Ligand code: ADP
Ligand code: ZN
């Protein structure tokens with residue numbers, strides 16, 4: 001027996017030692033089933049025979065070793081261990097969360113690997129007449145005389161029950177087929193003739209092949225970033241190297257997958273949250289054996305094992321969905337960069353609206369900067385026009401000039417997209433007599449009126465209830481929707497344009513399986529159409545028939561306490577606007593606002609995102625905000641507001657021994673109460689990373705012993721994207 005140190009998925013920041021048989025040889029990265037208290041847990045072997053181990057006679061024994069080779073190969077262990085340190089999240093939870101659910105549950109990997117069948121020695125020597133009463137078994141036995149058959153081939157001619165009978169009689173045995181990596185294409189796939197700046201970008205990526213290099217492709221909307229990805233991949237496939245493409249939300253852009261599949265004659269697989277557990281494990285195996293050449297996936301694809309990874313691409317690298325917003329709050333872009341470093345392969349980040357972090361890295365030459373300043377097919381970028389809403393009579397929230405322009409485009413048979421970042425019918429119901437508003441009882445927020453589903457829904461905690469008949473303040477029955485959401489906008493537009501087809505794209509309209517796909521299909525039809533939607537519209541779609549984009553209302557987003565709000569708004573506006581004029585006809589964007597003179601709007605409209613981002617970066621430098629300082633956010637949640645405040649005050653007091661850290665807080669979170677709990681936060685700024693990580697390491701050793709820690713649910717967010 002030897003001692004192994006095991007990482008377990010428990011919130012404790014420590015590992016646990018167990019005894020295990022030395023044979024078969026346990027390896028780091030293999031799963032084990034162990035007793036833990038009165039439970040059994042699956043953990044990952046993290047160290048073999050640790051020298052600082054406790055008295056072995058006091059240790060419990062591992063119940064079983066589940067793998068003969070590591071499910072987490074050394075490189076992934078290194079990546080995950082780095083991530084656990086960096087995000088100060090318990091290693092055991094990080095390791096386990098990187099595995100597909102079926103492996104977390106302890107399934108045997110062999111059960112999911114392709115099998116083949118051959119005759120046993122007994123089977124080979126069997127008398128030809130022995131099975132004559134069982135003709136099906138006889139047929140299979142005969143088929144196996146010549147050579148072994150893979151499971152899939154065998155099942156084409158024979159039934160599974162026949163196979164089972166021969167297995168039971170020990171005439172046939174099962175083999176695991178050695179996995180075969182994908183066959184590289186014979187010639188490089190041909191693509192479009194590249195523009196000079198696209199060509200430069202592809203050359204730069206190819207040139208970086210085989211070593212760690214970070215490249216930022218800053219290409220305006222429609223500049224052909226995807227074409228750059230495709231051509232950069234082409235030469236790697238010839239070398240039988242795999243490529244990982246991380247995209248924000250795969251369901252939203254089925255076209256991306258289709259484009260990759262159409263270009264290359266190699267297996268392209270998808271990885272996203274809508275896959276079943278079996279599909280996930282299949283994808284995991286195909287990546288790990290090299291059978292898959294290209295994996296297109298959402299952020300957690302970052303933790304897939306690869307056979308020979310040659311390039312990582314992060315599309316829309318600015319997108320907020322790359323950051324996990326609860327539990328293990330990692331940023332997929334940042335960890336992907338770490339992974340590329342470990343793999344010695346290049347990583348290509350692409351966006352029309354790069355994050356200020358990446359832009360800063362590009363401008364300071366840490367990343368290779370690859371600009372694509374023009375649209376690929378020569379179309380002009382859409383032109384912006386501000387529509388001043390002050391002193392205007394609006395019809396359903398739309399100014400008369402907006403309506404006129406919509407009508408004009410529809411008459412030309414083109415499509416108009418209306419962006420409104422509020423789903424539901426109305427943000428609240430209000431009493432006509434006393435002004436009372438429907439509020440969520442558990443959050444400091446109003447509840448959204450959903451007309452179709454006849455519910456009031458809180459968009460923060462998800463609570464829903466029936467629509468009240470009476471005002472909660474005065475008892476009046478005069479309740480009216482206040483403000484406008486996409487559901488109402490759609491209804492109103494239908495009144496204004498009764499003959500025009502309307503497609504709504506938001507979380508409610510696309511909930512039903514297949515609904516999103518249908519909506520996207522509809523939009524790709526020619527002919528006049530109105531498209532109404534939330535930020536779902538902003539995600540990389542290529543809608544060639546959209547000539548006009550109307551941004552119905554941004555004013556709510558102009559004044560926010562989050563220092564990232566301007567960056568995020570500029571990204572959203574630019575991305576939404578970028579859907580216009582991608583076809584042969586030019587595009588235009590109408591931005592309705594009460595604040596046409598607002599500096600941010602003026603900057604984006606007159607100078608575009610690239611210029612905005614550079615001046616925003618200068619401003620961040622002056623105010624010492626990220627990326628010029630590191631930020632860590634502590635948030636605390638409890639039934640009593642005072643507990644949050646005091647708990648964070650304790651953190652604050654502890655941190656005072658590190659004068660290099662600047663503290664902001666404790667302050668109430670922007671949404672002060674959510675799902676019945678009060679929320680506070682504390683921001684920690686630091687010039688160097690080391691100081692803050694050391695301070696956090698020390699602090700985390702203490703927190704568990706604080707009595708208040710039992711009442712407060714706290715979270716730590718390193719490099720938060722959402723304050
Ligand atoms: P992005 O991802 O930058 O928004 P896409 O890759 O979707 O842009 O490209 C936008 C459009 O331009 C697509 O229809 C694409 O086929 C076309 N395109 C891309 N590169 C070229 C090129 N070199 N020549 C002609 N058309 C191109
Ligand atoms: Zn709520």
Ligand code: ZN
Pocket residue numbers: 431432433434435436471472473474475476
């Ligand atoms: Zn009332």
